[in-house]
Amino acid sequence: MCELEDKLCKFLDVPNFQYVTNGTIALQLALAALDINEGEVITTPFSYVATTTSILWQRCKPVFVDIEPDNFTIDPNQIEKAITPKTKAIMPVHVFGYACDVEKIQKIADQYNLKVIYDGAHAFASKYKGKSLLDYGDISTLSFHATKLFHTVEGGACICKDFEVSHKLEIVKKFGHFYDDYKCIGINGKQSEFHAAMGLANYPYINKIITERKRVSDLYDAELSDFVQRPKKQEDLQYNYAYYPVVFRSEKELLQVFEALKKHDIYARRYFWPSLNTLPYLKEKSDCPISEDISSRIACLPLYPDLSDEEVLKICKIIRSIVLEK
Ligand SMILES: *Cc1c(COP(=O)(O)O)cnc(C)c1O
Numbered sequence: 001m002c003e004l005e006d007k008l009c010k011f012l013d014v015p016n017f018q019y020v021t022n023g024t025i026a027l028q029l030a031l032a033a034l035d036i037n038e039g040e041v042i043t044t045p046f047s048y049v050a051t052t053t054s055i056l057w058q059r060c061k062p063v064f065v066d067i068e069p070d071n072f073t074i075d076p077n078q079i080e081k082a083i084t085p086k087t088k089a090i091m092p093v094h095v096f097g098y099a100c101d102v103e104k105i106q107k108i109a110d111q112y113n114l115k116v117i118y119d120g121a122h123a124f125a126s127k128y129k130g131k132s133l134l135d136y137g138d139i140s141t142l143s144f145h146a147t148k149l150f151h152t153v154e155g156g157a158c159i160c161k162d163f164e165v166s167h168k169l170e171i172v173k174k175f176g177h178f179y180d181d182y183k184c185i186g187i188n189g190k191q192s193e194f195h196a197a198m199g200l201a202n203y204p205y206i207n208k209i210i211t212e213r214k215r216v217s218d219l220y221d222a223e224l225s226d227f228v229q230r231p232k233k234q235e236d237l238q239y240n241y242a243y244y245p246v247v248f249r250s251e252k253e254l255l256q257v258f259e260a261l262k263k264h265d266i267y268a269r270r271y272f273w274p275s276l277n278t279l280p281y282l283k284e285k286s287d288c289p290i291s292e293d294i295s296s297r298i299a300c301l302p303l304y305p306d307l308s309d310e311e312v313l314k315i316c317k318i319i320r321s322i323v324l325e326k
Contacts, residue, residue, distance in 0.1 A: 004196040007203055012132045016166035018158045020173050023121045023143025026156035027054035030117045030139040033168040039088040044074040045277040045291040047093040051119045052276045053279035061294035064277040066288040070232040076104035089115040091191040094123035094133055097242035099234050102136040124150050127238035134159045147244045152199035155191055216312055220244050223316035227323045236277045244303045251296040257322050
């Protein structure tokens with residue numbers, strides 16, 4: 001396990017790396033290690049449900065701030081309005097591996113003395129201004145689920161600058177005690193040697209995986225970018241090609257494309273949908289019109305290293321047949 005931690009820590013060029021059970025536990029451990037177990041956490045509605053439930057699981061209240069229309073990350077200009085005396089932290093998401101406005105977010109956090117936890121489940125190997133996107137904020141989390149760019153079947157990680165925080169994360173993930181010293185309420189968030197072995201088996205292929213995903217993404221770009229909306233990549237971002245999201249003109253068009261793809265046994269994914277501010281079990285309703293709109297129209301197209309050029313062209317032809325029909 002230490003071998004995988006060391007290798008990934010070096011590969012990502014980050015100071016501290018804690019391998020944990022999965023990306024959801026990573027978020028919960030991050031909140032727990034920073035002593036955030038009450039109050040409000042400002043977050044984005046455009047993410048996977050685990051971002052919101054990790055906050056609720058820690059007995060905190062998620063406060064949703066809408067997203068930027070061009071790259072679907074949290075809109076930093078709306079964060080300040082959402083801050084109250086109960087606000088403890090900000091939990092943005094580097095959606096699809098695109099970078100949040102890390103500088104603006106850090107400035108707000110410093111001004112109001114808030115912690116920043118990035119859900120970096122998609123941000124593996126994305127670099128911003130020459131360094132890992134995971135090297136921003138107090139803690140960044142990763143997911144190594146089988147569907148993610150780099151995987152260990154199940155798995156996740158917490159990455160942080162501060163060694164003390166890393167030590168706290170290690171204690172919390174190992175039942176809250178350090179040898180005979182019972183320090184705090186912990187959980188079993190450590191990961192198994194077996195999963196680490198899967199990671200070590202995948203490790204040599206990381207660069208090849210990214211190169212092949214870039215090939216597929218470039219081909220999609222060439223075939224589709226005139227017909228569908230795409231997130232805008234920041235100039236300073238070295239992208240990891242984790243996903244290929246496309247935004248259709250309407251939910252109806254998206255569903256028509258899905259139906260047409262299904263006839264050829266091709267499955268795209270509604271990712272992310274629904275917008276998390278609309279989850280039925282939230283106590284308070286809030287409006288996030290941009291996230292709700294994008295969620296209703298966005299899909300991630302098939303993207304994996306073995307996807308051949310012919311298959312990509314076939315997918316694009318099917319999409320064009322629907323989108324250009326009107
Ligand atoms: C996958 C994912 C998670 C959860 O990770 P698991 O390893 O599946 O628990 C959390 N946040 C985002 C944005 C994700 O995509």
